């Protein structure tokens with residue numbers, strides 16, 4: 001996949017391209033990355049990229065002409081690229097949107113600064129507006145890095161078998177179970193016994209139960225949105241029956257008038 005980033009701070013991406021899985025994806029040829037400096041597409045003496053908003057008000061707006069020229073230049077490098085504007089008004093990034101973006105032939109990320117880009121750019125030069133969440137950043141650069149990181153790890157051949165994206169949280173719509181490594185005991189806490197048993201079926205079952213439990217306790221909304229398979233349904237039914245038994249016993253216990261407690 002070819003990825004271009006349009007920014008007035010191209011240096012912010014040097015460390016991003018140069019570390020970890022992203023670096024390996026570029027070295028392995030699964031990703032070709034380019035950073036375009038929007039300032040290089042200005043045509044005035046002072047290389048101005050922002051201007052005052054029509055109608056007054058606070059802050060500055062990114063001028064449309066340099067941005068349009070930068071987008072045209074990036075498109076000339078990347079056939080069939082989808083242009084993505086990072087903005088709080090966009091669709092919220094999810095694992096599903098990352099999967100959709102990973103299926104594209106090329107992506108051009110547009111990173112605004114100031115109050116944002118001129119609305120005519122968003123209207124005519126942008127295919128998709130993307131937000132990484134409901135909070136305000138000072139620029140689209142970190143947001144673009146978040147989106148690119150989520151996308152790049154999904155590209156075929158980027159992750160090795162051992163770190164497969166299929167193992168990740170959310171790829172199956174659930175939170176992950178806990179992970180443990182040596183030592184067997186750390187600060188008085190032991191690794192769950194089953195993980196030392198060598199019984200692969202028991203381990204897989206334990207992990208699935210922990211994953212479901214974690215999701216139920218911390219993010220029940222994820223469970224509501226998602227169809228359950230037979231094994232998951234069975235686990236939840238077992239818990240539901242256990243809870244009902246406990247609650248029934250509780251209601252059978254009348255408060256003891258002689259206990260001295262309320």
Ligand code: 4HQ
Pocket residue numbers: 086087088111112113114115116117130131132133134135136137138139140143
């Ligand atoms: N921005 N998700 C860029 C964001 C943002 C977000 C604010 C985008 C500032 C200029 N981008 N403008 N949240 O907060 O993507």
